[in-house]
Amino acid sequence: MPIIIDQKAILRQDRWTLLREASGPEVLQAAPGRNFIAPLDFYLQYRSLLDEYPGGKGVWLDSNETPEAIASDLESLAIIALNFPVFRDGRPFSNARELREHYRYGGEIRAIGDVLRDQLFYMARCGFDSFALRHDQNPEDCLAAFRDFSTGYQASIDEPMPLFRRRHDQRQA
Amino acid sequence: MYRYDQYDHTMLAERVAQFRDQTRRYLDGKLSEAEFLPLRLQNGLYVQRLAPMLRVAVPYGLLSSAQLRKLAHIARHYDKGYGHLTTRQNIQFNWPELVDAPDILAELAEAEMHAIQTSGNCIRNVTTDHFAGAAADEIEDARPWCEIIRQWSSFHPEFAYLPRKFKIAVCGTPADQAATQVHDIGVYLVRGDDGETRFRILAGGGLGRTPVIGQMIFEQVEKPHLLSALEAIMRVYNREGRRDNKYKARIKILVRETGADQFREKVHREWGRIRDSAMMLTKAEIRRCQSFFSGPDHVQRLNGSDALEDPLRKDAEFALWHRRNVRAHKQPGYAIVTVSLKQTGVAPGDISDRQMDFLADLAERYSFGEARISHKQNIILADVEQRRLHALWRELAAESLATPALGLLTDIICCPGGDFCALANAKSIPLAEEIQRNFRDSAKLEEIGDLSLNISGCMNACGHHHVGNIGILGVDKKGEEFYQVSLGGSSARQASLGKILGPAFAREEVPGVLHILVNVYKAERDPGEAFLDTYRRIGHEPFKQAVYADHH
Numbered sequence: 001m002p003i004i005i006d007q008k009a010i011l012r013q014d015r016w017t018l019l020r021e022a023s024g025p026e027v028l029q030a031a032p033g034r035n036f037i038a039p040l041d042f043y044l045q046y047r048s049l050l051d052e053y054p055g056g057k058g059v060w061l062d063s064n065e066t067p068e069a070i071a072s073d074l075e076s077l078a079i080i081a082l083n084f085p086v087f088r089d090g091r092p093f094s095n096a097r098e099l100r101e102h103y104r105y106g107g108e109i110r111a112i113g114d115v116l117r118d119q120l121f122y123m124a125r126c127g128f129d130s131f132a133l134r135h136d137q138n139p140e141d142c143l144a145a146f147r148d149f150s151t152g153y154q155a156s157i158d159e160p161m162p163l164f165r166r167r168h169d170q171r172q173a
Numbered sequence: 174m175y176r177y178d179q180y181d182h183t184m185l186a187e188r189v190a191q192f193r194d195q196t197r198r199y200l201d202g203k204l205s206e207a208e209f210l211p212l213r214l215q216n217g218l219y220v221q222r223l224a225p226m227l228r229v230a231v232p233y234g235l236l237s238s239a240q241l242r243k244l245a246h247i248a249r250h251y252d253k254g255y256g257h258l259t260t261r262q263n264i265q266f267n268w269p270e271l272v273d274a275p276d277i278l279a280e281l282a283e284a285e286m287h288a289i290q291t292s293g294n295c296i297r298n299v300t301t302d303h304f305a306g307a308a309a310d311e312i313e314d315a316r317p318w319c320e321i322i323r324q325w326s327s328f329h330p331e332f333a334y335l336p337r338k339f340k341i342a343v344c345g346t347p348a349d350q351a352a353t354q355v356h357d358i359g360v361y362l363v364r365g366d367d368g369e370t371r372f373r374i375l376a377g378g379g380l381g382r383t384p385v386i387g388q389m390i391f392e393q394v395e396k397p398h399l400l401s402a403l404e405a406i407m408r409v410y411n412r413e414g415r416r417d418n419k420y421k422a423r424i425k426i427l428v429r430e431t432g433a434d435q436f437r438e439k440v441h442r443e444w445g446r447i448r449d450s451a452m453m454l455t456k457a458e459i460r461r462c463q464s465f466f467s468g469p470d471h472v473q474r475l476n477g478s479d480a481l482e483d484p485l486r487k488d489a490e491f492a493l494w495h496r497r498n499v500r501a502h503k504q505p506g507y508a509i510v511t512v513s514l515k516q517t518g519v520a521p522g523d524i525s526d527r528q529m530d531f532l533a534d535l536a537e538r539y540s541f542g543e544a545r546i547s548h549k550q551n552i553i554l555a556d557v558e559q560r561r562l563h564a565l566w567r568e569l570a571a572e573s574l575a576t577p578a579l580g581l582l583t584d585i586i587c588c589p590g591g592d593f594c595a596l597a598n599a600k601s602i603p604l605a606e607e608i609q610r611n612f613r614d615s616a617k618l619e620e621i622g623d624l625s626l627n628i629s630g631c632m633n634a635c636g637h638h639h640v641g642n643i644g645i646l647g648v649d650k651k652g653e654e655f656y657q658v659s660l661g662g663s664s665a666r667q668a669s670l671g672k673i674l675g676p677a678f679a680r681e682e683v684p685g686v687l688h689i690l691v692n693v694y695k696a697e698r699d700p701g702e703a704f705l706d707t708y709r710r711i712g713h714e715p716f717k718q719a720v721y722a723d724h725h
Contacts, residue, residue, distance in 0.1 A: 090334030125330035164458040
């Protein structure tokens, strides 16, 4: 099981099981009592089965998939995981921002796949709030990543006002 | 120029600390080569043929005297005593050690400088016309807009892992010396019917393997919406740009494969979603950024081009330099001076630590403590009093920095080429030097007149050969260096891409070919007609026939 950082702390117990691949619904029987993050195709086909889980349901999008595909379901999704097939694939950054800013998605957005220490800070700024670290990452090091910068120029999910507006407010005060 | 406040300083210091830690982890073996690669690139570090190369950002080419002195210090202490001005208004050092890089970056930070995003698949240093704020005919000073874009693009969390590198140029002058149309995004300041300045935004231009002129994406964006318009283009590109093939990953390929109309539609749809968000620029912010670039207080210092007339009459060398290297300033009594770094025997754009110190001094004494780097690899002193031009010229001439070559055939744009670059197919610097030796006579050069000659050592086109009136591209033929010549390129407002003349030449043949091209032009030109205009009027054939008839 990967180590999960959630809300900038190491998560002790993760209720989610990530289904990397899933062809048919029998896969759900294999881990009773768990909650699932399903691949998009599976999710679109079997989402009614997932509705029966008391802990909620989740879906994961690969970097070539977009939130539009699940736009009408967002309120019922407790978690959306965004996959980095390789750490330098920048598409999930845009997906996370779109989920937060355009769709106003308020649930958990988790980074999965090639999730490394040196990309965590920007991920957090784009709206990710949990991170399934690649197996070789040092979790303590990764926690430090969220302190790489104390501020940024742009508006972001964790700081909705761009710096130029904050600067101005400060001068007015 | 823009001055850092505590926010800028804090972020830069944090970036230096971050990269120090990353370098340490890499050297300790905790970070793999592949994982370190984009981190070091986004901090300006390339691995070159002989040593790492550090590319330092010079935002829109503008430098203070203190910054020039800091660069001289870096050249002296961490390099072999010189730096190289790039075609994107930056400066690069060819000989630093990787272990020294964090210290160099810390030293740069002391002078409000850095190497952030000068490389890698991110938004690079924004560039502009090197006469911005001084040109007599500009619509509006582009530099405050460049600074606004610099801040928005620095550490942008969403766009640090784009499909490929991304270059933005902003231009407020009719002449356009920023090569705006061959950038991933080109922003023109234009005057609307109501007299307000707006932005005309192109996307999908570029050089490299597939040279393309940008397509118009926004006709007239109002000032407050500049950043959302840029962000909309970036988001569509980040999402849809190709990631399967490095050679097809630039935005120009996406625009072409999507079709300009459909690409524009996608961008405008995205723009509609984010246009009225918090990134809408406020009047206060625009005013704040403009306040850093108010021109020098010219009015009281006026009094006279009289002092200029006498030396112009009496000193022919000064007069020649004045004709070539001095341009009109928007403020009467002032002039824009270009210091040519194209003296024969020195690689185009190379500048020594002594020259940097010297020019820092001159900038302080003659041009309000500021200098600029042009994409043509020269240094500009943009605000010089006309009555002091002669004195300035004498000081420059004493240091061999008064080559009167601006805009002439020997004002060559040239990449580092096979002497330094691991990508190059052929050397470019020795060829530039041979050409300069072949066209030594400054009277004859002036008689040929305006003619841009650009040399790239490979198809990545760092020397902008596609947009030279004459372009030269180094190619490899079975292990031997050859040079392909093209004609008719231009990066100005009326931009055009050069057309290949024919089979490539051996290096020693190139100067002879240039003589033939120049002779055809001189025989065919109308009075006062520049090379490019003659070429556009008479076409490719006369040049081609003359060259290959004589040759084969």
